[in-house]
Amino acid sequence: MTFRNGEDTITVDAVVVGAGFGGLRMLHELRQLGKSVQVIETASDVGGTWYWNRYPGARTDSESWIYAYYFSKELQEDWDWAERFPAQPETLRYLQHVADRFDMRKDIEFSTRVNSAVYDEQTNTWTVVTDKGQTYTCTYFISAVGLLTVPYKPNFPGIDDFTGDWYFTGRWPKEGVDFTGKRVAVIGAGATAVQAVPIIAKTAEHLTMFQRTPNYVMPARNYILTPEERQGIRTDYENIWDLAKQHFFGFAMEPAGRLASQASPEEQQRVLEAGWEAGGFRFIFETFDDILVDETSNEVAAEFVRNKIRAIVKDPETAELLCPKDYPLAGKRPPLGNFYYETFNRDNVSLVDVSNSPITEITANGIRTETGEYDADIIVFATGFDAVTGSVTGMDIRGRNGLSLRDKWKDGPLTHLGICVEDFPNMFMLSGPQSPFANIPVVIEGSVEWISHTLTHMGENNLASIEPTAEAVQNWRQHVNELVNATVLSKGKNSWLMGDNIPGKAHEVLFFFGGAGLYRQECQQVIEQGYPGFAFSDQSERALV
Numbered sequence: 036m037t038f039r040n041g042e043d044t045i046t047v048d049a050v051v052v053g054a055g056f057g058g059l060r061m062l063h064e065l066r067q068l069g070k071s072v073q074v075i076e077t078a079s080d081v082g083g084t085w086y087w088n089r090y091p092g093a094r095t096d097s098e099s100w101i102y103a104y105y106f107s108k109e110l111q112e113d114w115d116w117a118e119r120f121p122a123q124p125e126t127l128r129y130l131q132h133v134a135d136r137f138d139m140r141k142d143i144e145f146s147t148r149v150n151s152a153v154y155d156e157q158t159n160t161w162t163v164v165t166d167k168g169q170t171y172t173c174t175y176f177i178s179a180v181g182l183l184t185v186p187y188k189p190n191f192p193g194i195d196d197f198t199g200d201w202y203f204t205g206r207w208p209k210e211g212v213d214f215t216g217k218r219v220a221v222i223g224a225g226a227t228a229v230q231a232v233p234i235i236a237k238t239a240e241h242l243t244m245f246q247r248t249p250n251y252v253m254p255a256r257n258y259i260l261t262p263e264e265r266q267g268i269r270t271d272y273e274n275i276w277d278l279a280k281q282h283f284f285g286f287a288m289e290p291a292g293r294l295a296s297q298a299s300p301e302e303q304q305r306v307l308e309a310g311w312e313a314g315g316f317r318f319i320f321e322t323f324d325d326i327l328v329d330e331t332s333n334e335v336a337a338e339f340v341r342n343k344i345r346a347i348v349k350d351p352e353t354a355e356l357l358c359p360k361d362y363p364l365a366g367k368r369p370p371l372g373n374f375y376y377e378t379f380n381r382d383n384v385s386l387v388d389v390s391n392s393p394i395t396e397i398t399a400n401g402i403r404t405e406t407g408e409y410d411a412d413i414i415v416f417a418t419g420f421d422a423v424t425g426s427v428t429g430m431d432i433r434g435r436n437g438l439s440l441r442d443k444w445k446d447g448p449l450t451h452l453g454i455c456v457e458d459f460p461n462m463f464m465l466s467g468p469q470s471p472f473a474n475i476p477v478v479i480e481g482s483v484e485w486i487s488h489t490l491t492h493m494g495e496n497n498l499a500s501i502e503p504t505a506e507a508v509q510n511w512r513q514h515v516n517e518l519v520n521a522t523v524l525s526k527g528k529n530s531w532l533m534g535d536n537i538p539g540k541a542h543e544v545l546f547f548f549g550g551a552g553l554y555r556q557e558c559q560q561v562i563e564q565g566y567p568g569f570a571f572s573d574q575s576e577r578a579l580v
């Protein structure tokens with residue numbers, strides 16, 4: 036129930052921050068539980084990541100049929116994806132459709148930022164204050180702020196002197212940018228730049244890409260879905276989602292059932308070639324099951340990618356610069372390309388290696404590195420995000436005794452299940468730190484189901500608050516560290532998965548790398564075993580439910 040206490044304070048059961056994939060799904064679930072909900076969203080519409088990231092070429096790296104919700108059969112039935120990997124406008128339309136279909140907008144406050152959320156021990160409530168001066172009190176404070184939300188811009192001196200225009204990919208103008216006849220500098224070589232560069236190059240007079248670390252880019256092999264394919268997907272939904280829920284990265288793929296370490300060199304090449312043709316992450320997951328855990332097998336696949344780069348890119352010097360050589364495949368999150376390497380064969384595209392000659396400043400006319408100057412009319416910052424924790428600690432969140440979450444996490448995040456934080460009772464996170472690195476809708480669905488079970492359990496047992504124990508949090512931290520250390524995934528350079536892309540950020544794994552399937556099982560076990568590792572208070576008279 037929603038109460039209006041005088042002029043300024045509105046009381047609801049739950050405040051949810053964010054109206055992207057997570058926030059919308061959470062709103063739906065809380066309504067099903069009969070809770071009153073206020074969603075607060077910075078943007079002027081739903082969409083989250085897909086609202087902000089309108090840069091040219093933006094599209095999903097997950098196949099459309101599993102980059103969606105599966106909580107509603109009717110929703111699945113009445114939405115048709117156009118492409119294997121939908122572009123940003125299509126994904127945004129999908130989320131807008133969900134919001135309209137379930138009449139969600141009436142519970143969302145748009146163009147509003149949460150400044151602070153403070154827990155009050157006496158009343159067992161959270162007080163949430165927005166930049167519009169609105170105050171909400173609630174029993175449950177739920178962060179669904181997304182993991183790639185806060186853009187990171189390196190602190191190059193001189194940006195104010197630049198006479199051209201500059202843009203963040205993660206804050207792209209709605210009206211778009213006209214590159215016709217312009218000299219464009221793109222800084223970055225991650226998944227975002229990999230998508231943007233081939234499109235910008237089509238109209239720019241010249242495009243110069245500044246690359247510090249090359250990535251292993253696999254071809255997406257996107258295509259338009261035919262009516263028959265769409266019908267096939269629909270018929271097979273249950274099987275598709277069963278596979279995705281169990282798959283390590285939440286994709287509808289089966290294990291390959293073979294190991295590169297046990298295959299002959301000919302067999303290795305034959306299988307990798309088929310994976311390369313299949314496109315997307317099938318190159319990793321449908322070829323050999325030991326690519327992520329066996330360094331020798333990983334090197335076979337890594338060298339296969341390098342040889343593809345050398346075969347595609349005509350200029351041998353450029354090809355070598357594009358080849359990652361000093362970290363394993365998937366040591367950084369591998370991007371999917373749509374004619375990415377082919378773009379470096381264009382006359383109007385050049386690559387500048389800034390690994391040994393870093394960018395030193397932005398000048399009035401462009402970019403200066405230690406060894407050169409490059410004129411530009413437009414600079415595109417594709418320099419990534421203060422990932423996972425940045426969006427949560429961007430709010431001033433205070434738990435028991437005024438403890439600040441920023442302080443608590445200064446040496447890295449501490450959570451249980453990536454959902455709850457000790458000393459922050461009744462706070463829940465979707466896509467929080469130490470939750471799985473996997474296809475996001477699958478992760479979100481699992482976390483929402485867990486929160487839903489938990490709120491039901493609390494209601495049935497007259498429990499007013501939940502928080503994890505210190506021991507459970509330490510065990511979870513140890514668990515996520517052991518999991519990542521058993522793979523090659525922590526061995527990349529400047530990887531945002533480990534907090535290493537932001538100068539000064541704690542080096543700490545930000546994800547559970549045990550797979551989406553194992554994570555679901557572990558969450559389910561917590562429920563079945565009566566919530567070991569969690570403390571409840573039963574002061575039900577304090578709860579405002």
Ligand code: NAP
Pocket residue numbers: 093094095096097183189222223224225226227228230245246247248368389394417418419420528529531536
């Ligand atoms: P990113 O992977 O962190 O890449 C940022 C790029 O900026 C890197 O190449 C980095 O170089 C470079 N950079 C940062 N500071 C620099 C400096 N001072 N000088 C020169 N270069 C600098 O960010 P992103 O490309 O935005 O991708 C982040 C994540 O978003 C992806 O990994 C992916 O998970 C997600 N994403 C998904 C999709 C999709 O699903 N379709 C699309 C785009 C992004 P270093 O590598 O040397 O640090």
